[in-house]
Amino acid sequence: MQSIIIKKPHLSEKSTGLRSLNQYIFEVPAKFNKEEIKGAIEEYYHVKIIKIRTINPPSKPIIWRNKVSQRRRNKKAIVTLAEGQKIELGA
Numbered sequence: 001m002q003s004i005i006i007k008k009p010h011l012s013e014k015s016t017g018l019r020s021l022n023q024y025i026f027e028v029p030a031k032f033n034k035e036e037i038k039g040a041i042e043e044y045y046h047v048k049i050i051k052i053r054t055i056n057p058p059s060k061p062i063i064w065r066n067k068v069s070q071r072r073r074n075k076k077a078i079v080t081l082a083e084g085q086k087i088e089l090g091a
Contacts (some may be wrong), residue, residue: 005032005040009089010076022081024089027074030056037077048082 009015010025018025028037034052042049054077059070081087 005029005036006044007074009087011089018078022083022085024079024081024087026077026079028077030072030075032075034077038079041077041079045087047085047087049079050082051080053078053080 005028007027007029010027012025015025026037026041034054037054038049038052041047054075056075057073059073062069062071
């Protein structure tokens with residue numbers, strides 16, 4: 001089930017800078033809560049999580065054939081690991 005919850009790690013300048021604070025950012029589907037995300041990341045990466053913060057960005061409008069609809073966005077989870085823990089993301 002953890003492969004469904006964790007879509008991918010979010011790699012950007014900000015997420016790279018947060019690694020010095022022992023924090024990592026992951027993209028997850030919007031329907032999962034903090035406890036489910038925490039369990040999935042701990043199980044998949046074998047780390048101890050201290051704190052999780054989630055960001056649910058607004059959906060993005062799409063105009064296609066003169067019709068406006070909304071593109072659903074993924075939730076971002078900012079995960080703080082315990083002291084001495086590390087996740088190797090490979091990029």
